[in-house]
Amino acid sequence: EIVLTQSPATLSLSPGERATLSCRTSQSVNNYLAWYQQSPGQAPRLLIYDASNRATGVPARFTGSGSGTDFTLTISSLEPEDFAIYYCQQRSNWPPLTFGGGTRVEIK
Amino acid sequence: DVQLVDSGGRLVRPGGSLRLSCEGAGFTFRSYAMHWIRQAPGEGLEWVASISATGGSTYYADSVKGRFTISRDSSKSTVFLQMNKLRAEDTAVYYCAKDLSRQVPTSGYLDSWGQGTLVTVSS
Numbered sequence: 001e002i003v004l005t006q007s008p009a010t011l012s013l014s015p016g017e018r019a020t021l022s023c024r025t026s027q028s029v030n031n032y033l034a035w036y037q038q039s040p041g042q043a044p045r046l047l048i049y050d051a052s053n054r055a056t057g058v059p060a061r062f063t064g065s066g067s068g069t070d071f072t073l074t075i076s077s078l079e080p081e082d083f084a085i086y087y088c089q090q091r092s093n094w095p096p097l098t099f100g101g102g103t104r105v106e107i108k
Numbered sequence: 109d110v111q112l113v114d115s116g117g118r119l120v121r122p123g124g125s126l127r128l129s130c131e132g133a134g135f136t137f138r139s140y141a142m143h144w145i146r147q148a149p150g151e152g153l154e155w156v157a158s159i160s161a162t163g164g165s166t167y168y169a170d171s172v173k174g175r176f177t178i179s180r181d182s183s184k185s186t187v188f189l190q191m192n193k194l195r196a197e198d199t200a201v202y203y204c205a206k207d208l209s210r211q212v213p214t215s216g217y218l219d220s221w222g223q224g225t226l227v228t229v230s231s
Binding site: 026032034036043044045046047049055056087089091094096098099100101102 | 128143152153154155158167168169170203208215216217218219220221222223224
């Protein structure tokens with residue numbers, strides 16, 4: 001099973017600041033990695049797939065990058081609705097599909 | 109717009125059974141693989157099971173294998189999760205999710221999610 005490790009666990013930032021979230025996998029997943037956003041009380045929402053492709057309707061301020069074992073989600077300028085929990089997920093070698101433990105982006 | 113409506117969650121005793129349903133609308137249901145994901149209270153996301161577009165292939169997490177069964181009825185645009193021999197550690201919000209791609213094999217990315225249904229296993 002491929003293990004995904006996200007860092008930091010919590011990111012405290014102000015609106016308008018840049019957020020950089022990391023996801024590291026225990027073995028190469030090529031570019032088969034997605035990012036999801038989960039706001040409180042809501043279902044997750046797909047943001048990025050295949051490491052760098054934005055899903056339909058996702059704003060351009062969300063950028064995914066990386067390949068192999070190291071991946072990054074960057075939010076260029078935080079909007080109020082971006083304060084949420086973000087999960088990475090791999091589909092390179094499944095089953096199982098596996099998720100990272102999440103990074104909480106909170107208002108500083 | 110794609111809509112997924114999860115239902116069937118409730119309080120159940122350890123060892124009991126429950127069947128969750130997820131009805132889809134706004135897309136060609138029979139063309140997409142479907143997935144169940146769960147989230148224990150205050151915890152992260154855990155993949156539970158997946159079923160191919162045709163229903164011919166099913167996949168399970170080790171934690172539920174032999175106890176849970178995923179199935180689908182494309183004539184009703186509905187995917188099911190039959191849960192038997194429930195344990196306290198199965199307590200979670202269960203989400204159904206649609207696969208991103210209509211291509212084979214399944215993409216494994218989850219582009220639309222239901223609102224979730226809460227399963228509580230407790231005596």
